[in-house]
Amino acid sequence: MVSRRKVPGRKIKRKIAAGPKVPAKSGSKKLQISKAANRSKKKYGAAKKPGSKKSNPKKPRSLKDALKGRLTKKEFSFLRGSFDTLGNIAILEIPDELRHKEKIIGNALLSVNPSLETVCMKTGAHEGEFRIEPVKVIAGRRNKVATYKEHGCTFRVSLGRVFFSPRLSTERKRIAGLIKEGEVIGALFAGVGPFPIVFAKNSKMAKAYAVELNPAAYEDMLENIRKNKVESKVFPILGDVRKVVPMQIAGTCDRVVMPLPMGAATFLKEAIMCLRLQGGIVHFYDFVRKDDAPAGALDKIRPAVEAGGNSFRLLQWRKVRDYSPDTIQVVVDFLVE
Numbered sequence: 001m002v003s004r005r006k007v008p009g010r011k012i013k014r015k016i017a018a019g020p021k022v023p024a025k026s027g028s029k030k031l032q033i034s035k036a037a038n039r040s041k042k043k044y045g046a047a048k049k050p051g052s053k054k055s056n057p058k059k060p061r062s063l064k065d066a067l068k069g070r071l072t073k074k075e076f077s078f079l080r081g082s083f084d085t086l087g088n089i090a091i092l093e094i095p096d097e098l099r100h101k102e103k104i105i106g107n108a109l110l111s112v113n114p115s116l117e118t119v120c121m122k123t124g125a126h127e128g129e130f131r132i133e134p135v136k137v138i139a140g141r142r143n144k145v146a147t148y149k150e151h152g153c154t155f156r157v158s159l160g161r162v163f164f165s166p167r168l169s170t171e172r173k174r175i176a177g178l179i180k181e182g183e184v185i186g187a188l189f190a191g192v193g194p195f196p197i198v199f200a201k202n203s204k205m206a207k208a209y210a211v212e213l214n215p216a217a218y219e220d221m222l223e224n225i226r227k228n229k230v231e232s233k234v235f236p237i238l239g240d241v242r243k244v245v246p247m248q249i250a251g252t253c254d255r256v257v258m259p260l261p262m263g264a265a266t267f268l269k270e271a272i273m274c275l276r277l278q279g280g281i282v283h284f285y286d287f288v289r290k291d292d293a294p295a296g297a298l299d300k301i302r303p304a305v306e307a308g309g310n311s312f313r314l315l316q317w318r319k320v321r322d323y324s325p326d327t328i329q330v331v332v333d334f335l336v337e
């Protein structure tokens, strides 16, 4: 999952204006962006220079603009009005009806958004226990490794090999703000490491254990720990939470975060097992019916806590996002006593 961005006009223009500075070396991002920009110039004429009096009426302002004359009216009706971005990579959904035009659409998107280097299209849904979303490059540089920045941290994300969601960015900052000095954190389902690394950079935690099962995500996490210089605080562990927790983490944590939205309830036993004998806090993510929040989640927490002979107190809960017309994702913070 990646951030969703509306296509037309103004928003894209803002993104261009605020686009990242890129190095000018040969083979660098700038070269690639220039190629995309040149392609666009050839097709549509040069863009208006800031301060110049003459504007170029041919310069397209949106993906739809750029595709005028290249898609039929019927094809336009299938075009999705939004796309996702992760750093300099855009990820589009292209319906079957437009697959024969995928390169044209990809190049059109590059032409209106010079801060993008690569356009990928989704070729399937999130799959398997690693929650991987398959993608393929349809335009620009043939690169599926995104560089994404959040809360003062930089992340390598190997698209198509790992799960990553910028949609939980607010959650990462929120929890970092709750962590007290010296806390030990259990960061389960760590992926490429966004939760523990944002905590390391934005709180006074002592350390975090970051457990991940997907070897590709673990590799990205190792690189991200190094890149962000948090080696003394984030301890990556490759393995299954069900095996790693009892053997390496049980009884050591003050706080546990479990961002596994589908099926996290089946890991509540391990999350609680991470906590010190005197208890601690769990941040539990779940999908519930809109009219059953937070009760739907509490009904899963209660039996798991009571099975271990403990009790719990609801600290707070909040909606993370809408999922479908009648389902929302929630996070429930609870204290195990």
Ligand SMILES: C[S@@+](CC[C@H](N)C(=O)[O-])C[C@H]1O[C@@H](n2cnc3c(N)ncnc32)[C@H](O)[C@@H]1O
Pocket (backbone or CB within 6 Å): 129, 130, 131, 163, 164, 165, 168, 188, 189, 190, 191, 192, 193, 194, 195, 211, 212, 213, 214, 217, 239, 240, 241, 242, 259, 260, 261
């Ligand atoms: C929804 S993703 C969250 C990734 C990351 N925390 C983020 O927010 O981007 C869930 C992650 O849990 C991992 N995972 C799934 N089952 C696991 C298990 N039994 N033990 C450890 N990790 C697991 C998946 O490979 C995936 O990277």
